[in-house]
Amino acid sequence: MPRTLHPGAWWLWGIGLATAASRTTNPLLLGLVLAVLALVVSERRTDAPWARGFRYYLWLALAVIAIRVVFRCVFASGITPTDHILFSLPHIPTPAWYAGIQLGGPVSLEATLSAAVDGLRLACLLCCIGAANTLANPKRALRVLPGALYELGVAVTVSMSVAPQLVESVQRVGKARRLRADRAKGLRALRSILIPVLEDALERSLYLAAAMDSRGYGRSGTATRAARRGTAALMLAGMLGLCTGVYGLLDGTTPRALGLPALLGGSLLCCAGLALGGRRVRRTSYRPDPWRGPEWAVAGAGIATAVLLFLTVGYDAAGLNPGLYPLRWPTLPWLPAAAILLAGTAAVTAPPPPARTPRSPAAPARTATPASEALL
Template identity: 75%
Template sequence: MSRVTTPAPADKGGQYRRVPRSLHPVAWWLWAIGLATAVSRTSNPLLLLLVLAVLGYVVSARRGDAPWARAFKYYLWLALTVITIRVVFRAVFATGTTPDDHILFALPHLPTPDWYAGIQIGGPVSLEAVLSAAIDGLRLACMLCCIGAANTLANPKRALRILPGALYELGVAVTVALSVAPQLVESVQRVARARRLRAGRSRGLRALRSIAIPVLEDALERALRLAAAMDSRGYGRTGTATARTRRITAALMLLGMIGLCAGVYGLLDATAPRLLGFPTLLGGAVLCCAGLALGSRRVSRTSYRPDPWAIPEWIVAGCGVASAVLLVLTTNFNAAEVNPSLYPLTWPPLPLLPTVAILVAASAAVAAPPPPRPTNRAGGIAPPPARRATKTETEPTKVTP
């Protein structure tokens, strides 16, 4: 029987638009890891701020209505906290100043013992030290926001289905851990909204008790529902693997991990023999793949409606990888613009190629399909909100005889 395909719905202009669907979670994670890799190669504050702008644009354009899709702003607050802590620690635990520094203020100096040499508590704080700490904190904040964007855009539960059977239990633990923070955020928002409806007047620390207890109760109920759902779906049931197969799997994984570690060491150490580099790394990867394939036999599970990997997934993942590759190449050939110095204190440049590399990652908002709209109880697409009638529409019409 041939498969019947239905075309995408058309708008008023007669042009067809893309069918809303969820992008493959691995594509979003590859895109975010590529951006995080690009961030790790630069200390230019203009490029770091551009990365934050790209993350905000893509998240606002392609996030869905799931609970974890509303958690990106909390990652932004976490990023601001990281920058503040980094600046405060740099100001308190000063490392000395140079004659070319611009002194902002001076903190009370506390004497330190001889074994604590090199770091002083208090003293003069220079503008260069504050800017250096702020840039370091901004780089770490951008990395956190990259991970937060991937956690916001990708469905962690759908990512669990693509893991091999040998990593299924570890994947469940990681999935539950990644979904805890968004669910707690949703619980806090729901409890706060209920308190406002009940005219709750307590603020600050006084409201902590009335918010924390319902949130903890909701977390316990979620844990019980998750345990019941996992038990009803047969989680934990093993296949026909014998004890001998499990021992062989463990030996393959152990030897493979040793090979990977030795291969990475051989690639990083220029004095190591050649056989300890790429050949050992390749052999370790082969052993790990064999162990994963053999260990997958003991987990029996099915996949219902697997996520497709189509052209949008290739484009989104390629945008992140391209950004990382271009930043690495630029760092190797022109490191002064990507990592500007604070001596002398000048405005940082905006290099062309790294800027284009970061803007390439922003095209993921156009390449990715729109997220699916929420459905009503009948299973159809929820209608748009009703338009409020104007005064002339509500007035009765006068009929003249």
């Protein structure tokens, strides 16, 4: 039946795909990630304002790739004799204290492709977060956060909804300009669009501030100073433990005590801090979002994709990061590709979104009166 999926499932799916994209520099796999994101978003997005912003994330991804390539061409360095030179830029001499950085000079094909692949990986990460933000309702995601993170969640939700609201304001102002037969384009139309959009953003911010103040946002309530300090100390120690544990797991030269034990200890401290801080926040939930089979399928597909590309079991890990020396077309490892396609099953396992609200039928045409007939 049509319904909206739990926002936590979409975020787990998006984070899993982002983890998988961060593990590879193979352009074929990264392109497959973008294709899966586009398929799922096109099939399961709603008509809400925040669901219309995925194309802007795609434009941002293209801008990231272009900027990365331009910087690599301007700051040309590390050119080997075997590189294929595309063109040469004017060389700008640098002082002695700026040694190691070259401005201008020859630009090779290998360096340009390396910059493009690095930019493509960052673009995939942005699109994964953008897809989760497009598919998940940020206001419903706020309800599933622990009580201790409620205030932080409100701030994050407000910041994430700024871009969709600006997009909606720009579209509304554009429609108003077309109704008024305003055909100005380019820089001349910027003033007629920018001022109404800024005024709308300011008005919404004032309404939001009044609503948050009326609901007691930021007030400590009945929590004592000792309880607040204890919560802050537990959260700080837990975050330090998590950072230490992640560093210990990623770096094989560190002692074992800095790996999994530190990660587990930090997790326990964070859970204790969340439980202690959640006591001072009392919230009720009206019609809580269910977690059913489709949620397990979507979240499991994203997590399975991340695990398969993280463990590198059953395939050659060199296929995830192909080299550019010698220059050749990268191969597509079948198991990572199948893992990414597994994440694409969310377009089928997730329930379809609710249908659009049908518009009211058009009013019947009025019968012409004798006066109107005389005018005609």
